[in-house]
Amino acid sequence: MKFVFIAKHRTIWPVAWLCDALGVSRSGFHAWLTRAPSARSRSDAIVGGRVRASFLASDRTYGVRRVWRDLLAEGIDCGLHRIERLMRSQALRARPRRRRLPKDDGDRPATIAPSNLLDRQFEAVRPNQKWIADFTYIWTAEGWLYVAAVIDLFSRRVVGWSMSASMTAQLVADALLMAVWRRGKPNALLHHSDQGSQYRSEPFQRLIVNRRGIRTPFSG
Incomplete structure (x- = not known):
């Protein structure tokens, strides 16, 4: 999570400052930055795209459970908590009907x-x-x-x-x-x-x- 924070804010503050403030090495950050995405990250990207598509198709009214049921109907095997995490990471919040x-x-x-x-x-x-x-x-x-x-x-x-x-x-x-x-x-x-x-x-x-x-x- 520290490396993610540094990557997100490196255009605002120097990487060296961020690494020192968070207690991580610059070499470790650059190694993480160039590392190939893990299988889970690639899977999250795919499922996250389907989560977003389901949410937008509902006119932003679907919550976690409805999006989860949508994906199950498409044959995508995933847990409810994973859908919740992916929606939260994309700031997808259902608006009230x-x-x-x-x-x-x-x-x-x-x-x-x-x-x-x-x-x-x-x-x-x-x-x-x-x-x-x-x-x-x-x-x-x-x-x-x-x-x-x-x-x-x-x-x-x-x-x-x-x-x-x-x-x-x-x-x-x-x-x-x-x-x-x-x-x-x-x-x-x-x-x-x-x-x-x-x-x-x-x-x-x-x-x-x-x-x-x-x-x-x-x-x-």
């Missing part, structure tokens, strides 16, 4: 939604005339992250946004509040979104009522 896509189970009010005033007219002649809002979700190592945004159709820029670990009305309300804070009090503004439960929720609609000058048509 995504959970099922989040589902919007929020209640939608029984009231009739306002008509679709936008009517697919995605052009605006001035700033703060038409805003469109929506949110999406992104898988992270800690779970789903929900991101809401408000876009001004005149500049095509995001004017408000928010992030949260939960899909709530507060998520979309915070994005709208940021947009209003950045752009000032709206006047005859059309705020368009879909009919998601977050946008039709009582807290969000109450926010719209309190912010006079905003209309909220929905798309189907």
